[in-house]
Amino acid sequence: MSTQAIYDAIMEFEDDDVVEAVKEAIEAGVDSQVILNEGLIGAMDEVGRLFSIGDLFVPEMLMAANAMKAGMKVIKPYLKGDDGGRGLVVIGTVEGDLHDIGKNLVSMMMESAGFEVIDLGIDVPAEKFMKTARDNKANIICLSALLTTTMTTMGETVEAIRNSDLNVKTMVGGAPVTQEFANEIGADGFSEDAGEAVVLARTLIAS
Numbered sequence: 001m002s003t004q005a006i007y008d009a010i011m012e013f014e015d016d017d018v019v020e021a022v023k024e025a026i027e028a029g030v031d032s033q034v035i036l037n038e039g040l041i042g043a044m045d046e047v048g049r050l051f052s053i054g055d056l057f058v059p060e061m062l063m064a065a066n067a068m069k070a071g072m073k074v075i076k077p078y079l080k081g082d083d084g085g086r087g088l089v090v091i092g093t094v095e096g097d098l099h100d101i102g103k104n105l106v107s108m109m110m111e112s113a114g115f116e117v118i119d120l121g122i123d124v125p126a127e128k129f130m131k132t133a134r135d136n137k138a139n140i141i142c143l144s145a146l147l148t149t150t151m152t153t154m155g156e157t158v159e160a161i162r163n164s165d166l167n168v169k170t171m172v173g174g175a176p177v178t179q180e181f182a183n184e185i186g187a188d189g190f191s192e193d194a195g196e197a198v199v200l201a202r203t204l205i206a207s
């Protein structure tokens with residue numbers, strides 16, 4: 001069984017069909033990472049491509065996002081966790097940015113890997129990241145940005161954290177973010193996807 005049905009259901013914005021297709025794939029024994037990467041994320045990549053060439057518009061992008069979220073709810077319990085007890089992570093999408101699918105995936109994977117996660121949602125100002133980290137003695141603050149404009153805000157947020165008295169590491173990510181950019185803004189870590197984010201978080205906490 002392939003993940004094509006999941007992909008197709010997202011492209012057709014059919015939330016119920018996505019849920020059914022994900023359940024069928026799980027029952028057929030398809031690996032949860034394959035469902036995630038080929039089915040769910042694969043479809044969102046195509047949605048982004050169609051948007052950039054003007055074949056899809058914002059309302060459709062939103063419907064696709066909702067369909068993907070419906071699928072993510074089903075897959076969440078199957079994203080394998082391990083031995084737990086990893087530390088506390090505060091995560092959010094930076095101020096001015098409303099994209100949350102990638103951030104939610106990172107959050108889910110971190111939780112599955114045993115981290116305690118405080119998810120502040122979208123459009124989060126620097127002060128809120130810092131207050132939450134301080135109040136909860138967080139080990140890591142994770143910032144997500146999907147727009148080239150909010151990458152600037154990400155840089156400012158990392159700078160504010162670095163200039164504060166907080167003893168916390170910063171991790172950044174999101175489609176336009178690169179390792180070079182992360183270095184430039186002084187973030188402690190960057191990863192391209194949610195799986196690697198978990199490995200990186202462990203390394204940062206151990207360092």
Ligand code: B12
Nearest residue numbers: 048052097098099100101102144147148173174175193194
């Ligand atoms: C869905 C979507 C939307 C939805 C968002 C719904 C939601 N709840 O998130 C809606 C319709 C609301 C939307 C709105 C807009 N969008 Co939009 N959107 C997308 C789209 C198609 C998919 C994003 C997505 O969810 N990808 C899937 C996830 C899984 O990938 P990801 O976010 O990259 O996350 C992965 C990694 O990056 C990483 N990661 C993510 N965060 C973090 C954090 C950390 C710490 C780490 C370590 C890793 C990590 O792990 C994730 C999983 O592996 C992208 C196209 C694209 N391919 O990126 C455009 C895109 C990001 N949007 C775009 C635009 C222009 C907009 C709007 C300005 C459109 C408009 N005219 O209104 C608005 C902006 C609203 C705002 N202020 O934020 C552009 C951005 C262009 C640019 N250069 O800035 C894109 C690239 C589309 C395009 N090709 O032009 N959008």
